[in-house]
Amino acid sequence: MENKIFRNFISNKGLKLTKERLAVLNEIFSFRGHFEPEQLYLRIKDSEIKASRASVYRTLNLLVESGLVGKVARTEKGNVYEQTFGQEHHDHMICDRCGAIIEFCSQKIENLQDELCKKNNFDGTSHNLVIRGLCKKCKRTKR
Template sequence: MKTEQDIFLAYLKSRGLNLTAERSKILQTVFSFHRHFDLDDLYDEIRRHKARVSRATIYRTIPLLMESGLIREVFRCMDRPHYEHIYGHDHHDHMICLGCGKVLEFKDERIEKLQNEVCAEFGFESVEHRLGIRGYCRECREGQVKRRGAAGT
């Protein structure tokens, strides 16, 4: 079983890049999250561990992690992109509550399958897809929870 490091290292090598201490720290932090995160979550978490990596470096590293297939952008919330690590996790889609901002994950094989069918029809080769359903979760529908902010896929 390959570790995330192995994969990232292989990707970097293939591009003539090095796995530096900063990149390693970012990678490690990304995989310490069990939730979606944005750039500031990353930055803060790294600092909390008494490490220092500049924002510029994080901005530069995120595309590398995406290209190596370790993370993906999942949706936008408060107008900022949010990410999740995908290595070792099944693919899933999201429901985003417009009331409380909560994110529910779901997976439906039948939907995935139909998507593949549609792609085949069009001769389209799918690399990835993103399905986001915006609406109101059970709790918000029942009216207890106050509004927060808009969420966008």
């Protein structure tokens, strides 16, 4: 399914779904979780497919543009991404010390945001809520 969406998106841009681009797509959708572009590049490098770092990063940007992949947040280590296609909506807590990511979804917060949009006569299509702080483990070793 994601292949078809990406193929359409790519061809609408007048581009081709090359072997490298397909490999990036398949690698991202072969697992469920958060990842950094560099990890993605290293995983693809370990596979049979030869794709340059630049082409992996460019393809990742195309996937974000297509809506199949979303940027979770910008951290000290770089940007963190995740698959969005086929995933339930959720928000994130990110630990500033170790980078641990906790997913959560609160119907109360979702409803409140809908209400706020309505009040502002705004048609909300997406949001990205990130709470930064210290996770349970890092709190215990706080300086």
